Amino acid sequence: MGTFPPFRGGISNFYQTLYEKLSYEHDVTAINFSLQYPNILFPGKSQYDNNLKSDINIERTINSINPISWKKTANKIIELEPDLIIFKYWIPFLAPSFRSIIKHTKKKISIKSLVICDNIIPHENRPFDKFLTKSFFKHIDHFIVMSKSVEKDLLFLFPDAKYIYTPHPLYDIFGKCNNKDKSKRYLQIHENKVILFFGLIRPYKGLDLLIEASKTLKEKLNNFKILVVGDCYENPEPYSKMINKNGLNDIFDMRFEFVPNDKVNIYFSAADVIVLPYKSATQSGIVPVAYHFDKPVIVTNVGGLSEIVQEGKTGYVVYPEPNEIADGILKYYNNLDKINFVENIKSYKDNFTWNKFIEKIERIFIQ
Incomplete structure (x- = not known):
C-alpha cells in the first residue's frame, strides 16, 4: 500500500x-x-x-x-x-x-x-x-x-x-550504463571531468555547500563540469545568484527538471562521480542508483549515508563543509590511477540485492 x-x-x-x-x-x-x-x-x-x-x-x-x-x-x-x-x-x-x-x-x-x-x-x-x-x-x-x-x-x-x-536495495529499473562519451554528447557536455548532483533539490540536500566547494575546485581541478539535475522543491534563484556572484557559471550546468526513468542512465553514464553534500539525511536512494551504474560517491557523514560507502574503495565520506566536500572530490580524482573504484563497487553492491531485501520481509511471515 x-x-x-x-x-x-x-x-x-x-x-x-x-x-x-x-x-x-x-x-x-x-x-x-x-x-x-x-x-x-x-x-x-x-x-x-x-x-x-x-x-x-x-x-x-x-x-x-x-x-x-x-x-x-x-x-x-x-x-x-x-x-x-x-x-x-x-x-x-x-x-x-x-x-x-x-x-x-x-x-x-x-x-x-x-x-x-x-x-x-x-x-x-x-x-x-x-x-x-x-x-x-x-x-x-x-x-x-x-x-x-x-x-x-x-x-x-x-x-x-x-x-x-537491512540497507536500501539497488534499483535495477534504469537500464544499463551507456558509453560515457556518447552520453556527454547527448547532454552537450564537452568537459573531460563530470561531477553529478542528482535528485530532488531541497534545502537539506546541501547544494549551496557544493557551490561553495566549487570555488576550491575551480582553483585545483581543470577541465570539469558540475552537472546539477533535479526538480527544485524551493526557489532556485538563490543558487543561480550564488553561482553568478562567485563567477562559477563556466563550471556549473544547472538543469532544474525531473528526469524520467528512461533517461536516468544518460546522466549517470556521463558522470565520473556522484556527490551527495547533504546537511541531514536518513538514507538515500541516489547511492543505490550510483552503485547500479558502478559510479563512486562522495557523501557527507550525516544520517545513514556513510553506512553504505567503503571509504577509499567505493567513494569517500566527508564532513558537510565546503572545504571537506572539495577535498573529497579532489581525493577521488587524485586516486583514479591507484584505486579501481568500479571493480570495488561491483563486488560491494552484492550486499544490496533485492533478493536479500525480500528474504528479510519473508522472515516476518514465519515470526
Missing part, C-alpha cells in the same frame, strides 16, 4: 520494484493513491509521470484527505484477506489515512502489518509530526529500517519495536 505509477519519483520506483520482486513467489495486490498530495501542498512541478508504463494491476483507492476513501480501502483489504500489509512511511501527513486503514482492517481480520521506514522524523520538522507518527505506528507489528539513523529514531519513539535492519 502506497505510491505506485503514475506517481513519479523514488518511492514509486521502490514500490513498483518491490511489487515485482515479491510477485515471483507471492500473490500481491497493489493499492495506490487516487490523490497523494493536494496540489496546494505539493512543492514540485508535478506529482505524475504519465509516460510511466507498468504491468501492475493497481487499485487506486486512497485519497489522503478523504476519510470515506480510507474506509473503502480498508474494506477492499478485508475482502482480499491478505497475510501481510506493507506500508512505506516517509511523511507524517499520510499517517491519519494509514492509521485509519490499518485500524479498521485489524478490527475485522487477522493480519500482520509492516512499515518500511524511509523517514520517521522528517527533515523539516512540523508541529504534531511525532504525535501523528506514533498514532499510526502503535497499530503496526513489524518495521524495516534501512539505516542506523532511522533505527535510532524508531527506538526513540518505540523502544520495544520489532524491526529488521
Whole structure:
C-alpha cells in the first residue's frame, strides 16, 4: 500500500520494484493513491509521470484527505484477506489515512502489518509530526529500517519495536550504463571531468555547500563540469545568484527538471562521480542508483549515508563543509590511477540485492 505509477519519483520506483520482486513467489495486490498530495501542498512541478508504463494491476483507492476513501480501502483489504500489509512511511501527513486503514482492517481480520521506514522524523520538522507518527505506528507489528539513523529514531519513539535492519536495495529499473562519451554528447557536455548532483533539490540536500566547494575546485581541478539535475522543491534563484556572484557559471550546468526513468542512465553514464553534500539525511536512494551504474560517491557523514560507502574503495565520506566536500572530490580524482573504484563497487553492491531485501520481509511471515 502506497505510491505506485503514475506517481513519479523514488518511492514509486521502490514500490513498483518491490511489487515485482515479491510477485515471483507471492500473490500481491497493489493499492495506490487516487490523490497523494493536494496540489496546494505539493512543492514540485508535478506529482505524475504519465509516460510511466507498468504491468501492475493497481487499485487506486486512497485519497489522503478523504476519510470515506480510507474506509473503502480498508474494506477492499478485508475482502482480499491478505497475510501481510506493507506500508512505506516517509511523511507524517499520510499517517491519519494509514492509521485509519490499518485500524479498521485489524478490527475485522487477522493480519500482520509492516512499515518500511524511509523517514520517521522528517527533515523539516512540523508541529504534531511525532504525535501523528506514533498514532499510526502503535497499530503496526513489524518495521524495516534501512539505516542506523532511522533505527535510532524508531527506538526513540518505540523502544520495544520489532524491526529488521537491512540497507536500501539497488534499483535495477534504469537500464544499463551507456558509453560515457556518447552520453556527454547527448547532454552537450564537452568537459573531460563530470561531477553529478542528482535528485530532488531541497534545502537539506546541501547544494549551496557544493557551490561553495566549487570555488576550491575551480582553483585545483581543470577541465570539469558540475552537472546539477533535479526538480527544485524551493526557489532556485538563490543558487543561480550564488553561482553568478562567485563567477562559477563556466563550471556549473544547472538543469532544474525531473528526469524520467528512461533517461536516468544518460546522466549517470556521463558522470565520473556522484556527490551527495547533504546537511541531514536518513538514507538515500541516489547511492543505490550510483552503485547500479558502478559510479563512486562522495557523501557527507550525516544520517545513514556513510553506512553504505567503503571509504577509499567505493567513494569517500566527508564532513558537510565546503572545504571537506572539495577535498573529497579532489581525493577521488587524485586516486583514479591507484584505486579501481568500479571493480570495488561491483563486488560491494552484492550486499544490496533485492533478493536479500525480500528474504528479510519473508522472515516476518514465519515470526
